[in-house]
Amino acid sequence: MTHPGDIMRLEAEIAGVPADVLAVAPSTNDEVASVLRYASDSNKVVDVLGGGTHHGYGSPRQPEIVLSMGRFDQTEAWNPEDLTVVVGGGMPIERLEGMLAERSQTAVLPEVPGSSTVGGAISAGMSSLRRGRLYGTRERVLEVTLVTGDGRVVRAGGRVVKNVTGYDLPRLVVGAFGSLGVITSICLKLWPVPPAAMTVIVDDVSAADVVSRPLAVLESDDRKAVFIWGTESEVEAVSGRLRGEEIPGLDWPVDPAGSLRWSLRVPPANTSEAIAKLPGGWRYLAVHGVGDIRLASDSRQGAGALRSWAEGIGGRLVVTESPPASLPDFDPWGEPPPAIELQRRVIAQFDPRRIINPGRLAGGL
Amino acid sequence: MSLVDDLRSALSHDRVLEEPLELHLYSKDASMMRGEATCVVLTETTDEVAAVVRIAEDHRVPIVARGAGTGLTAGASPTEGGIVLSTTLMNDIEIDVDNRTAWVGAGVINLDLSTYAEPYGLHFAPDPSSQSVCTIGGNVANNSGGAHCLAEGATTSHVLGLEVVLAGGEVVVLGGEAPDSPGLDIKGIIVGSEGTLGIVTSALVRLLPLDPDVRTLLIDFETMEEATQTVSDMIAAGFVPAALEIMDQKMMVAVENWLHAGFPTDAAAMLLAEVVGETEAVTAEAALISEMAYKNNARGVELAEDEAHRAKLWKGRKSAFGALAQISPDYYLHDTVVPRSRLVETMDEVQQIADRYGLDVYNVFHAGDGNLHPLISFDASEEGMLDKVQRAGEEMVAACLRNGGALSGEHGIGLEKRDMMRASFTELDLDAQARLKEAFDPEGLFNPAKILPEGSRCFDFGGTRRPIPEGAWV
Numbered sequence: 001m002t003h004p005g006d007i008m009r010l011e012a013e014i015a016g017v018p019a020d021v022l023a024v025a026p027s028t029n030d031e032v033a034s035v036l037r038y039a040s041d042s043n044k045v046v047d048v049l050g051g052g053t054h055h056g057y058g059s060p061r062q063p064e065i066v067l068s069m070g071r072f073d074q075t076e077a078w079n080p081e082d083l084t085v086v087v088g089g090g091m092p093i094e095r096l097e098g099m100l101a102e103r104s105q106t107a108v109l110p111e112v113p114g115s116s117t118v119g120g121a122i123s124a125g126m127s128s129l130r131r132g133r134l135y136g137t138r139e140r141v142l143e144v145t146l147v148t149g150d151g152r153v154v155r156a157g158g159r160v161v162k163n164v165t166g167y168d169l170p171r172l173v174v175g176a177f178g179s180l181g182v183i184t185s186i187c188l189k190l191w192p193v194p195p196a197a198m199t200v201i202v203d204d205v206s207a208a209d210v211v212s213r214p215l216a217v218l219e220s221d222d223r224k225a226v227f228i229w230g231t232e233s234e235v236e237a238v239s240g241r242l243r244g245e246e247i248p249g250l251d252w253p254v255d256p257a258g259s260l261r262w263s264l265r266v267p268p269a270n271t272s273e274a275i276a277k278l279p280g281g282w283r284y285l286a287v288h289g290v291g292d293i294r295l296a297s298d299s300r301q302g303a304g305a306l307r308s309w310a311e312g313i314g315g316r317l318v319v320t321e322s323p324p325a326s327l328p329d330f331d332p333w334g335e336p337p338p339a340i341e342l343q344r345r346v347i348a349q350f351d352p353r354r355i356i357n358p359g360r361l362a363g364g365l
Numbered sequence: 366m367s368l369v370d371d372l373r374s375a376l377s378h379d380r381v382l383e384e385p386l387e388l389h390l391y392s393k394d395a396s397m398m399r400g401e402a403t404c405v406v407l408t409e410t411t412d413e414v415a416a417v418v419r420i421a422e423d424h425r426v427p428i429v430a431r432g433a434g435t436g437l438t439a440g441a442s443p444t445e446g447g448i449v450l451s452t453t454l455m456n457d458i459e460i461d462v463d464n465r466t467a468w469v470g471a472g473v474i475n476l477d478l479s480t481y482a483e484p485y486g487l488h489f490a491p492d493p494s495s496q497s498v499c500t501i502g503g504n505v506a507n508n509s510g511g512a513h514c515l516a517e518g519a520t521t522s523h524v525l526g527l528e529v530v531l532a533g534g535e536v537v538v539l540g541g542e543a544p545d546s547p548g549l550d551i552k553g554i555i556v557g558s559e560g561t562l563g564i565v566t567s568a569l570v571r572l573l574p575l576d577p578d579v580r581t582l583l584i585d586f587e588t589m590e591e592a593t594q595t596v597s598d599m600i601a602a603g604f605v606p607a608a609l610e611i612m613d614q615k616m617m618v619a620v621e622n623w624l625h626a627g628f629p630t631d632a633a634a635m636l637l638a639e640v641v642g643e644t645e646a647v648t649a650e651a652a653l654i655s656e657m658a659y660k661n662n663a664r665g666v667e668l669a670e671d672e673a674h675r676a677k678l679w680k681g682r683k684s685a686f687g688a689l690a691q692i693s694p695d696y697y698l699h700d701t702v703v704p705r706s707r708l709v710e711t712m713d714e715v716q717q718i719a720d721r722y723g724l725d726v727y728n729v730f731h732a733g734d735g736n737l738h739p740l741i742s743f744d745a746s747e748e749g750m751l752d753k754v755q756r757a758g759e760e761m762v763a764a765c766l767r768n769g770g771a772l773s774g775e776h777g778i779g780l781e782k783r784d785m786m787r788a789s790f791t792e793l794d795l796d797a798q799a800r801l802k803e804a805f806d807p808e809g810l811f812n813p814a815k816i817l818p819e820g821s822r823c824f825d826f827g828g829t830r831r832p833i834p835e836g837a838w839v
Contacts, residue, residue: 081601081706082735104603125545136544138553139522146797154797155790158771160702162519162734164508164557165772165782165789166816167798171521171553175545192603212577212643234646267542269463292544315543337548339537342805346549349800362547 007038014049017066027071029145029153029184036182037151039065040353048178048357050090050120053113056261056321057124057177058332058360069119072184077159080105083190084142084159089119089183104193108134111252119183123357125175129252130227132289133215138174140188146173146181149351159187177360180350196235199247200226205272205288210241217288219275220253256283258296260322264306266291266315277309278302291315300327307334333362340365368424369404372448375416380407380454391449394436395495397697397751398780400444402429409454411566415534418564421448422533427813430560432472432500435493436507437698438779440559445813452502455566460485464542465572466525471502471565475509478570487572490517493775494683505565508557510775512608512682513639515733517573519775521556526569529555531562532806540569554801559777560812562805576641579607580651581669583678584658585632589613589728592634593708595661596732600705604653609733610637610682616727616740619688626681627674632664636732637682685729686740693725693742697754701765702774705735714764715739722757736774737765763788778816786818795821 003022012025022044026032039046047063049055049070069090076086080103087096093113100106108128109121116126127136143157146169156169173180197215201223202208208217208226216227227250228238239246255261264284266274268291275286278295279302286293297303307317311334319332337343340363347354347365359365366374372381382388382405393399403426408414421428427447434441443449455470458478462485469478475496479488492511493499503509505527510519517523526540529552539552546552555562586592592611599609612620612635617628629635636658640650655666669675689696703711712728715737719726730738739761743754762772762785772782772789786795799822805811 079704079706081597082704083600083603083605084704127545131544135518135522138550139518148797152793152797155794156797158702158789159769160704160735160771160774162510162514162702162731162736162774163771164519164775164777166778166786166795167801168508168521168554168557169797169801172550174550174553175547176549179549192605194603212574230643230646231649233649234643237645238643263545265543265545267464269461290544291542310543313543314541316545316547318547333547337546338539339531339551340548342531342537342551343549345804346551346554346801349804350797361549365548 004038006034010035012068014066014068021063022065023068024065025068025071029147032067032147032182032184033151033153035065035067036147036149036355039355040150043353044355045358046355048182050117051092051115053116054120054124054126056319058362059364060357061359067182069117072119075099076185083192084161084187085190086159086185086187087118088185089117091118092116093118093121100190101193105190106193107188108140108191109137112254118186122174122183122186123176123178127292129216129218129287131292132217132287133213134191138171141170141174141186142189143187144170144173144183145185146183148181149353149356154181157187161189178357179347179361179365182356194230196232197229197250198235198239199249199251200228200239200242201245201247202226202242203244207242207244208288211238218253218285219288220256220285221283223253225251253285255285255294256296258283258298260297260300260326261320262295262297263318263320264293264295264310264315265318266293266310267313270313270315274310277306279306300330303330311335336363368420368426371420371423372404372406372417375420376406376408376413391431391451392443394431394434394439394441396437396439396442396779396781398439398442398444400442401446402443402449403446405449405451407451407454411528411530411536414450414530414564414566415536417448417450418530418532419534421810422808425808425810427810428564429812430502430506430564432503433474433498435495435499436503436779437700437776438781440507440777440779440812440815442780444780450564452500452566461542462487465574466542466569467572468567468569469501470567471500473501475499475501475504482572483575486575488575489570490514490523490573491520494686496683501568501570502565505556505568506558506560507775507777510731510734510736512610512731515609515731516605516607521553523571524552524556524568525571527552527555527565528567530564530566532808532811542569559779559815561802561815563811578644578647579639579641579675580647581675581678582638582651582654583667583669584636584638585629585664586634586636587632587662587664589634589712590709591661591663592636593712593732595636595658595663597706597708598657598661599654600733602657606638606650606654606733607641608637608639611635611728611730611732612637612682612685613728615725616685616729619692619727620681620685622691623688624681624684626677628681637678682729689727689740689742693744695745696740696742697758698738698740699758699761700736700738700773700776701762701770702734702736703765703768703770705733707768707770708732708735711737711765711768711770715761718757718760718764722753724754724757731774734774735770759785780815783814783816784818792823796823
């Protein structure tokens with residue numbers, strides 16, 4: 001396969017990419033733009049690769065180009081006194097949060113990210129387990145720089161915590177799976193980490209009712225826990241009220257493992273009911289107060305009934321990871337979202353040839 | 366049939382207004398720019414809104430949605446003519462206590478929602494100063510903020526779903542109580558779009574539980590710099606209270622003359638700080654605020670004694686702009702935002718600009734967010750005054766941008782700041798925004814001429830947009 005010289009210069013070795021797929025690792029907006037322009041001109045499907053942790057979503061098409069964000073892993077600006085940070089889209093979440101923790105700050109991104117990158121979590125719309133108290137990832141994104149499918153470099157938003165200057169593109173890219181462009185730079189709103197924290201194991205999640213707005217109430221197969229943070233006196237007093245086993249600090253659970261992984265999204269009040277409805281053998285981690293339930297199973301048995309129930313109450317059962325061809329005739333997203341034609345028109349304005357991650361979004365977009 | 370006849374057969378005779386006085390009442394919002402509508406419609410249902418949109422398209426006339434008209438950037442001024450669609454009769458509230466949400470008609474008044482939710486132990490977090498009159502539809506259109514969005518975020522963080530009438534009169538329900546709706550976040554992009562992408566008829570909003578305890582502190586300083594430095598210090602130390610509001614001396618005097626809120630009129634500036642949460646937390650945090658204030662030479666710290674005292678302080682804060690009526694016939698309120706570490710320098714520059722123009726500037730602002738509201742009082746009947754006020758205002762905005770700020774923190778762009786967008790964004794940035802608009806509204810009938818400057822769409826030589834019309838400024 002021949003490619004223009006300026007694209008070949010960006011070629012890189014990326015583990016797991018087959019030999020007949022062009023792997024590139026650009027390091028500037030212009031380089032990303034030249035790859036995407038080339039891909040658009042020659043109608044080649046581009047797979048954007050961050051940490052590779054959210055690659056199980058949707059029905060992706062076979063890529064002809066893999067674009068690694070590995071070189072966009074810098075901190076461009078960190079202003080601790082403003083509680084903002086600007087990072088490249090390929091910045092690993094773990095590294096960013098580690099850096100921020102040194103100044104007792106957090107970007108409130110997923111707690112156990114594995115190799116996830118900031119750009120990947122934003123694209124997949126992944127949120128922190130603290131979202132019931134501190135809101136989801138969409139509330140953290142203040143500014144983005146995108147390279148659109150046809151190679152335009154576009155910035156939207158600003159590096160201030162409150163901003164209504166123009167359309168809110170920074171929030172639109174959250175959960176868009178790259179369909180509006182490759183996210184090369186992001187300004188995030190940070191949050192201070194208070195001095196004290198406690199994880200309290202409880203018998204029942206209703207025990208959390210004695211706390212006004214806890215940091216998180218999480219339930220998994222083997223544990224129900226209330227997460228508290230704040231001043232020393234507050235954490236001590238509130239933990240005491242919960243009357244459970246106390247684990248100092250925030251002892252975050254990991255998402256359940258299995259060959260099939262799912263995201264069940266229900267109205268918050270239906271969370272306990274959802275857990276009761278899980279097919280036998282399915283493992284779960286539920287964020288109470290939000291209705292965000294992460295699931296794993298070794299078979300699809302019962303998935304259809306669970307999806308029907310969830311969709312009946314305005315929820316969703318989404319496939320987040322599955323072995324190839326393991327779920328024929330089962331749409332990874334379920335029923336198509338509303339305003340699908342409008343979504344298609346919006347995407348066409350940013351990625352007219354539909355070359356970036358096609359098929360990943362709901363509705364086959 | 367004529368436009369008005371078509372509308373009257375779709376709605377009813379009395380809910381389509383066309384008398385000159387009626388049109389005049391709806392010719393502007395709370396900004397200083399006026400337009401002229403062909404007619405005003407008062408819709409009661411989503412189906413009626415859809416019918417009005419289809420009629421507007423048939424007649425190829427613009428449609429400008431309007432709530433209470435408290436907007437400050439001419440977002441609801443019909444400067445391109447056409448139909449003004451008032452949502453104020455669409456005011457149902459349907460609360461879901463278990464999920465802590467409510468479906469709220471676009472015409473529901475912000476404060477009415479919190480009042481309605483209070484018996485259930487809930488409230489709606491966004492609290493713009495105009496909350497006793499402004500509507501949820503307007504809040505959604507402008508992504509409104511308010512004093513308490515420092516800790517809880519602006520309107521967009523509290524909108525979980527929307528019912529919207531799109532181009533062609535298509536009605537869609539977006540989002541819902543379950544998190545993370547699949548697909549593009551169309552609801553999210555409609556929030557803050559100032560009625561340019563469609564018309565919101567109803568919103569599913571998040572309600573927060575009432576706080577178990579609260580401490581409100583009134584702190585007075587001998588200089589504005591000490592007040593702003595205290596705020597910068599708090600944020601830098603990783604402490605984000607529920608609200609951090611600053612008011613300067615001139616504004617305090619105006620408020621005191623009218624409301625007697627108990628503000629220290631002999632101080633150069635006051636800081637109104639509030640912390641909410643568990644009793645143990647607010648006690649410790651109130652002590653921390655005092656400590657940081659005294660470190661910056663605060664003269665005194667007063668703790669609100671009870672709910673009545675607290676309510677009085679907040680009323681004084683939220684009524685500040687109204688208090689200006691006793692000072693001068695006109696005022697021009699700006700809204701910009703800077704990084705919080707740049708508050709001191711920016712405030713200083715704003716004052717210097719006012720001094721240079723010989724203008725009176727009053728300051729009352731959301732200091733914790735870096736969201737400034739310099740307010741210029743003046744008499745528009747004075748020859749050349751309006752021009753002077755505009756030029757000074759533009760310089761103030763430019764100073765904020767130089768300090769790394771943004772054009773608007775919570776009031777929006779509308780028509781007022783449309784032509785300043787080029788100072789914040791490149792041609793390609795604006796082109797991307799114009800393309801977004803085009804995807805929603807190919808005919809350009811939803812609130813035309815707002816947000817984006819003329820010719821934002823690259824290669825758009827013959828667009829229908831015109832410069833801000835002569836005489837739009839009142």
